[in-house]
Amino acid sequence: MRTESVLQLLRFKEIGAIIALIVIFAFFEILNSQFMSISNLTTILETSAELGIMTLGVNLVMIAGEFDMSVASIYVLVPVIFEFLTLSGLPSIVSMIIALLFAAGQGFINGFITTKGHIPSFITTLGTEYLWLGVTLAITGGYFVSLTKGKNIIDIFSAQIGSTSLRLSILWFIGLTIVFYLIIEKTKYGNRVMASGGNPAVADSLGVQSWKYKTSAFVISGITAGLAGFALFGRFQSIDTSFGTGMELQSITASVIGGTLMTGGYGSAFGAFLGAIILSSLDNGLVLAGAPTFWYQAFVGIILIAAALLNIRLKTSLVGG
Amino acid sequence: MSLLEMKGIKKNFGAVQALKGVDFQIEEGQVIGLLGDNGAGKSTLIKIIAGYYHQDDGVIKWEGKEIFCRTPAESRQMGIEVVYQDLALVNLLSVWRNFFLGREIETKKGIFKFLDKKKMIDISRKALQGLGIEIPNVNSAVAFLSGGQRQTIAVGRGVYFGAKLLVLDEPTAAVSLREVEAILQLIEEVSKRGIAVIFVAHNIYHVHRVAERFVILEQGIKVADVKKSDGYSAEDIMDIMLGRKQVK
Numbered sequence: 001m002r003t004e005s006v007l008q009l010l011r012f013k014e015i016g017a018i019i020a021l022i023v024i025f026a027f028f029e030i031l032n033s034q035f036m037s038i039s040n041l042t043t044i045l046e047t048s049a050e051l052g053i054m055t056l057g058v059n060l061v062m063i064a065g066e067f068d069m070s071v072a073s074i075y076v077l078v079p080v081i082f083e084f085l086t087l088s089g090l091p092s093i094v095s096m097i098i099a100l101l102f103a104a105g106q107g108f109i110n111g112f113i114t115t116k117g118h119i120p121s122f123i124t125t126l127g128t129e130y131l132w133l134g135v136t137l138a139i140t141g142g143y144f145v146s147l148t149k150g151k152n153i154i155d156i157f158s159a160q161i162g163s164t165s166l167r168l169s170i171l172w173f174i175g176l177t178i179v180f181y182l183i184i185e186k187t188k189y190g191n192r193v194m195a196s197g198g199n200p201a202v203a204d205s206l207g208v209q210s211w212k213y214k215t216s217a218f219v220i221s222g223i224t225a226g227l228a229g230f231a232l233f234g235r236f237q238s239i240d241t242s243f244g245t246g247m248e249l250q251s252i253t254a255s256v257i258g259g260t261l262m263t264g265g266y267g268s269a270f271g272a273f274l275g276a277i278i279l280s281s282l283d284n285g286l287v288l289a290g291a292p293t294f295w296y297q298a299f300v301g302i303i304l305i306a307a308a309l310l311n312i313r314l315k316t317s318l319v320g321g
Numbered sequence: 322m323s324l325l326e327m328k329g330i331k332k333n334f335g336a337v338q339a340l341k342g343v344d345f346q347i348e349e350g351q352v353i354g355l356l357g358d359n360g361a362g363k364s365t366l367i368k369i370i371a372g373y374y375h376q377d378d379g380v381i382k383w384e385g386k387e388i389f390c391r392t393p394a395e396s397r398q399m400g401i402e403v404v405y406q407d408l409a410l411v412n413l414l415s416v417w418r419n420f421f422l423g424r425e426i427e428t429k430k431g432i433f434k435f436l437d438k439k440k441m442i443d444i445s446r447k448a449l450q451g452l453g454i455e456i457p458n459v460n461s462a463v464a465f466l467s468g469g470q471r472q473t474i475a476v477g478r479g480v481y482f483g484a485k486l487l488v489l490d491e492p493t494a495a496v497s498l499r500e501v502e503a504i505l506q507l508i509e510e511v512s513k514r515g516i517a518v519i520f521v522a523h524n525i526y527h528v529h530r531v532a533e534r535f536v537i538l539e540q541g542i543k544v545a546d547v548k549k550s551d552g553y554s555a556e557d558i559m560d561i562m563l564g565r566k567q568v569k
């Protein structure tokens with residue numbers, strides 16, 4: 001088959017996402033020549049940053065063979081906790097550390113319940129997703145929470161860079177992508193996360209305690225969801241639970257488009273990066289093309305399936321059946 | 322002094338007595354065929370050796386010293402390497418990543434530690450070649466390899482990391498004829514290096530060629546423990562297993 005031979009030449013995990021990105025860019029550029037302008041490309045990057053930072057963590061959990069559905073609640077709850085702590089008079093740096101410790105702690109709970117209770121992480125994190133959504137609604141009363149005292153420290157995630165329209169969140173997204181790439185591909189930890197996702201029984205029999213690596217991935221995913229929440233809080237200066245709606249599924253979608261397997265043991269941080277960019281380019285391109293926004297979801301569906309079909313063939317040629 | 326000596330090993334699973342007081346010992350460099358029908362207690366015995374299960378009763382001595390509860394990882398550190406049929410390697414990972422899984426070599430770059438990929442690729446290639454194991458590319462994923470190749474990689478890994486006792490769980494099951502030959506040769510090579518091998522198998526002919534002693538279990542009891550040098554042919558062993566013949 002021709003596609004097989006093309007894939008032989010381009011044997012790397014992210015090729016599916018790169019092809020999808022090129023097709024989408026070409027398509028929208030034809031519809032509207034403004035699409036590839038510098039200012040629009042920066043807009044795409046900027047809107048992808050929050051989803052992207054979250055996706056890096058979710059992607060790691062998927063490589064560890066699990067799912068994290070709770071990120072959408074954590075994305076909102078962490079900035080809310082931060083805001084309430086600063087209002088209570090705590091220094092903003094302390095408030096931020098406590099909010100992130102909460103993010104890490106809830107991730108540990110997700111991992112611990114999943115691995116020690118032997119239930120699917122989809123269920124564990126769906127449960128905690130509801131739990132933290134409920135808690136967020138209860139402490140905010142369902143109202144918007146505005147950024148007040150902690151503005152200065154939140155700026156490190158979302159201030160504009162100089163006089164450009166770029167925000168710092170883009171640098172966080174790019175920087176964290178490189179960090180996650182190095183962790184996954186180049187470290188002992190990454191090797192063991194992949195093994196724990198690929199075959200936990202083998203990992204365990206070799207003395208690699210897979211539950212620890214799976215649980216740590218949930219901890220990291222909690223932290224990235226929290227960081228993404230800070231970037232969001234800085235961009236909008238206020239937050240409510242509706243901001244998180246659907247983000248857990250979007251981050252899984254971005255990971256899958258990026259070539260990560262739903263079954264664990266295989267995935268890429270650059271793929272997740274591209275997946276997030278693809279989702280925001282779709283959104284952006286459809287707006288520029290003047291299409292009603294609900295077409296966004298239809299396109300996401302098509303891209304998701306197309307990318308998954310391509311990626312599973314790619315995976316077979318890379319690491320076998 | 323035996324390398325491994327087990328006395329009166331009992332193990333129950335609820336009401337089922339998997340092992341009813343089994344004695345077992347193996348010397349350095351010895352190859353033993355562990356035989357028996359399904360449910361005879363072979364896998365319970367090797368899982369106790371592996372440290373995966375702990376005996377309910379009985380004594381285990383390793384190099385003359387009594388050993389108590391240990392984890393599979395501790396057993397491996399002591400030099401007991403168990404190669405399970407399907408639990409040896411992670412298919413999605415490359416050969417070198419599997420070879421060093423749990424024992425990765427790192428190199429420092431500033432304050433960070435990264436995998437020393439070059440070194441691990443080099444060592445795993447040489448270690449496998451040294452045992453006569455032909456793997457085209459240690460960079461390729463294990464899923465591309467045949468069942469026989471996977472077994473030999475797991476054995477090579479154990480040998481490289483200083484195993485004194487290799488326990489091979491049905492290494493020749495579901496493997497092509499040519500690969501059976503490669504595995505048998507590998508067992509002979511390993512034994513020459515002074516490493517003891519427990520070869521768990523159904524196929525008496527595969528075991529008979531390489532083993533010098535045969536231990537036969539039946540419903541949790543050791544029914545025979547005989548030496549090939551005492552004139553036991555493969556057919557004799559088979560007859561004992563089928564209950565058609567008594568131990569001489």
